[in-house]
Amino acid sequence: MVNNLEKAKLIVDRRRSAAEETAERRRRELEEVSPELKAVNAEIASAGLRAIKAIGMGQNAEEYITRLASENLELQKKRAEILKSLGLPENVLDIQYTCPKCEDTGSFEGHYCTCIKSLVSQMQRDNLNTCAPAKSSTFDTFSLDYYKGIVLPETGESAYDRMSQILAFCKGWADDFDRQSQSILMFGNTGLGKTHLSLAIANVVVSKGYNVIYTTAGTLFSQLEKERFGRLKADESPEEAVLSCDLLILDDLGSEFITQFTVSEVYNIINSRMLSGKPTIINTNLKYDELADKYNPRVYSRIIGDYVPLEFIGNDVRQLKDY
Secondary structure, eight states, X not given: OOOHHHHHHHHHHHHHHHHHHXXXXXXXXXXXXXXXXXXXXXXXXXXXXXXXXXXXXXXXXXXXXXXXXXXXXXXXXXXXXXXXXXXXXXXXXXXXXXXXXXXXSSEETTEEOHHHHHHHHHHHHHHHHHHSOTTTOSSTTOOGGGGTTOBOTTTOOBHHHHHHHHHHHHHHHHHTXXXXXXXXXXXXXXXXXXXXXXXXXXXXXXXXXXXXXXXXXXXXXXXXXXXXXXXXXXXXXXXXXXXXXXXXXXXXXXXXXOOHHHHHHHHHHHHHHHHTTOOEEEEXXXXXHHHHHHSOHHHHHHHHHHEEEEEOOSSOHHHHHHO
8 A cells, every 4th residue: 555655755756747847848849939049058058067077177177167157157147138038037947846845856954845744634634534524523523512411320420521531631632642642542332422533633633744544443454354365456555554654543443343363453453553652543332341352362451551541421422413
């Protein structure tokens, strides 16, 4: 699976090639109109080649290069006059890059340019929106009103208070996110806002330029099974993607068809990302004892020992919205 960073690099490379091809085509068209311009361009190119060759001339190089620079400056002025006579601006022959900052190289001052980061972020948003309603799943649209007046009979705890604390924690976690952030387990009954808050986190993390993958357990393990049995192309590896991304959101764990293969893959993903220090958000309707029963003690111990537990309580918000 080609990751979004590699896709962004390809896009920038194509932009650069297209800009250079456009500039070259414009140059040839103008030279057909003006033979004088063609001659000057040829002299400028020749001077540039001579300057490159002069680098190996030793002590005499500096004086020669200075003379070539002066010659080139005069040629540039002459070309500007020709272009002006044609009613064209001086920069008409310049390459018009999409990103003038890095000239469509994707790199600026030894780091990825902002144009690369913007492309990656947009791809992440597009990916999230195709997988789930990420656009509408923000912290601002998470309403605590649905949890008002609900009290757990076993403990007397207010659902509103609990969910207020969870909302505040998720906001802070997203704001402070980095590649060493602690993993999160969101668990509780269906329809309590686990997917909404995990996607709200994703929206914030993506805006910071990090690589985020959101997937449901059923979809992921189906893809992994296809990969295992050779039904995916070599460049479509979902395992590589989920292990290498900055943040993995694995939604609805426990809803997939449980087999020895899926149990093994759950452990592999959780353990590999934990060892590499990469945070994961797991959403599940299962309680701790159900996780232990459904998977195995190794999966259970990794989650218990490494994940921040957030237990969602209240009534099914989706049913309340229907009224």
